[in-house]
Amino acid sequence: MAILLLYPEILVAIFLCFFFLCQWRWSKTRSAITNWPVVGMLTGLLQNAYNLHEYATWVLKQNGGTFEFKGPWFTNMNFTVTSDPMNIHHMLSKNFSNYIKGQKFHENFDVLGDGIFNSESDSWGYQRKLLQSLIKHRKFELFFQEVVKGIVDKSLIPVLDHVSSFGIEVDLQDIFQRFTFDSVCLVALGFDPKCLSIEFPHVSHAKAFDQLEESVFYRHIVPESYWKLQRWLQIGSEKKFSIAGKILDQFIYKCISSRQEKLSQSRAPKTEEEKFDLLTAIGEQVEEIGGLIKSDKFLRDNAFNLMAAGRDSVSAGLTWLFWIVATHPYVEAKILGEIKEHLLDKGKLKDFNIDELSKLVYLHGAICESLRLYPPVPFEHKCSVQSDILPSGHSIRPNTTMIYSLYSMGRMESIWGQDCLDFKPERWISERGGIVHVPSFKFITFNAGPRTCLGKDITFIQMKIIASAILWNYSVQVVEGHPVSPSISVILHMKHGLKVRIRKRFV
Ligand code: HEM
Numbered sequence: 001m002a003i004l005l006l007y008p009e010i011l012v013a014i015f016l017c018f019f020f021l022c023q024w025r026w027s028k029t030r031s032a033i034t035n036w037p038v039v040g041m042l043t044g045l046l047q048n049a050y051n052l053h054e055y056a057t058w059v060l061k062q063n064g065g066t067f068e069f070k071g072p073w074f075t076n077m078n079f080t081v082t083s084d085p086m087n088i089h090h091m092l093s094k095n096f097s098n099y100i101k102g103q104k105f106h107e108n109f110d111v112l113g114d115g116i117f118n119s120e121s122d123s124w125g126y127q128r129k130l131l132q133s134l135i136k137h138r139k140f141e142l143f144f145q146e147v148v149k150g151i152v153d154k155s156l157i158p159v160l161d162h163v164s165s166f167g168i169e170v171d172l173q174d175i176f177q178r179f180t181f182d183s184v185c186l187v188a189l190g191f192d193p194k195c196l197s198i199e200f201p202h203v204s205h206a207k208a209f210d211q212l213e214e215s216v217f218y219r220h221i222v223p224e225s226y227w228k229l230q231r232w233l234q235i236g237s238e239k240k241f242s243i244a245g246k247i248l249d250q251f252i253y254k255c256i257s258s259r260q261e262k263l264s265q266s267r268a269p270k271t272e273e274e275k276f277d278l279l280t281a282i283g284e285q286v287e288e289i290g291g292l293i294k295s296d297k298f299l300r301d302n303a304f305n306l307m308a309a310g311r312d313s314v315s316a317g318l319t320w321l322f323w324i325v326a327t328h329p330y331v332e333a334k335i336l337g338e339i340k341e342h343l344l345d346k347g348k349l350k351d352f353n354i355d356e357l358s359k360l361v362y363l364h365g366a367i368c369e370s371l372r373l374y375p376p377v378p379f380e381h382k383c384s385v386q387s388d389i390l391p392s393g394h395s396i397r398p399n400t401t402m403i404y405s406l407y408s409m410g411r412m413e414s415i416w417g418q419d420c421l422d423f424k425p426e427r428w429i430s431e432r433g434g435i436v437h438v439p440s441f442k443f444i445t446f447n448a449g450p451r452t453c454l455g456k457d458i459t460f461i462q463m464k465i466i467a468s469a470i471l472w473n474y475s476v477q478v479v480e481g482h483p484v485s486p487s488i489s490v491i492l493h494m495k496h497g498l499k500v501r502i503r504k505r506f507v
Pocket of ligand 1: 116117128131135310311313314317375376377380446447450451452453454455458459
């Protein structure tokens with residue numbers, strides 16, 4: 001004992017250990033995730049980073065759907081995470097103006113420029129009005145449908161015929177990424193990069209997109225000062241980010257100038273895609289909507305945002321759909337029955353239209369179900385402007401980072417019932433055979449409230465066209481032993497791709 005009195009620093013150390021142990025035990029029992037001194041809950045987060053979405057779901061369930069994460073001291077990494085539909089409804093609709101994207105979002109996603117995803121208040125309002133008038137237009141839906149069908153006929157079918165005749169194992173995720181990159185470039189820029197072809201070409205701007213996504217995700221999981229220092233020094237992930245950004249900018253600006261050149265040569269559209277690509281339409285309409293200034297930078301930001309919106313979300317959605325259908329043969333059989341009933345003419349898929357596609361109710365249910373369990377955008381964040389109290393009773397201070405987990409919301413018994421982890425397209429079909437409507441603050445995959453996704457309808461069109469073309473013509477088998485798990489990224493890709501064998505159904 002005397003020795004302790006002689007060395008007061010030992011006493012202080014013991015006291016501190018005791019204090020932190022108490023703190024730790026207290027935080028552990030209360031929140032099911034350890035809140036360590038100095039590093040906060042970061043260790044738990046990093047230890048479980050490989051399985052982040054499942055971990056977040058578990059933590060949220062342990063905490064009644066809402067949880068306050070404490071980051072390391074002095075790092076500005078604290079946030080509140082929720083999967084409670086009432087909180088979501090409150091943040092995204094009822095008290096919409098209090099939950100903005102905020103400074104952190106703008107910085108993490110600076111590559112989006114001033115496009116719709118990264119804008120607020122008036123600038124967002126103008127852009128939303130502009131894009132809504134274009135994307136939700138029937139003429140655009142028809143144009144989009146033709147573009148997708150064109151890629152199916154000219155690229156997808158030849159590629160699948162090729163791999164099936166040679167019995168080659170193929171990564172279906174790669175095929176879908178190539179498909180959606182081609183479709184989004186045609187729709188947004190009026191340019192076909194021809195990524196999807198039997199040569200499987202290396203397309204640097206498509207790869208640059210993957211790099212940007214990876215670096216943006218990295219910015220979310222390391223302290224802000226760390227990635228900013230990397231950016232300043234131009235090292236590591238930030239260096240790759242800058243290079244990829246330059247490659248994509250060059251590509252987009254080139255498309256913009258060749259588009260302008262073509263239009264100045266002839267006012268009359270010639271090819272199918274020239275009739276309605278979004279870049280041209282935006283250029284024409286922007287002057288009619290006040291508050292927006294048309295410039296190359298404005299067109300670049302819009303093009304980039306549309307590419308970000310329409311490429312990986314759809315390809316990720318398709319990948320999970322094909323995996324889940326391939327592992328549920330009775331679902332596949334039902335979809336095939338429905339295609340046979342509504343889309344065939346003399347034993348072959350006919351040139352169907354959007355109305356005929358809408359008769360595929362079971363396929364619609366299967367797509368919703370797979371998007372519920374595997375939402376392509378697994379998490380989102382907002383920032384509070386003023387203090388607030390959430391419906392769950394949690395008080396929110398100004399400038400709090402709010403994260404909502406779309407992935408976890410699809411797996412909550414409280415929302416979907418005890419069978420929430422089962423894949424059941426029937427969940428979406430009413431007794432009278434129609435589609436069951438689920439409010440968007442519960443089926444959150446396409447976001448909710450005034451910032452709901454503008455591409456939801458065209459996504460269903462695209463996914464249905466591709467799914468019916470593949471499922472009717474080919475049998476898809478996942479390669480035995482292929483590991484399937486989500487990647488940890490801003491988009492829910494499959495970590496190891498989706499290795500499959502394709503066999504032609506009719507020879
Ligand atoms: C499976 C496919 C898709 C999913 C899961 C999806 C999901 C989402 C989500 C979660 C948001 C909210 C993003 C945020 O606020 O940060 C969003 C917004 C948006 N989406 Fe989609 N999306 C899909 C496809 C598309 C497509 C094909 C387009 C059109 C090319 C599109 C256009 C947009 C636009 C313009 C917004 C911004 C809305 C705003 O901020 O007002 N999306 N989408």
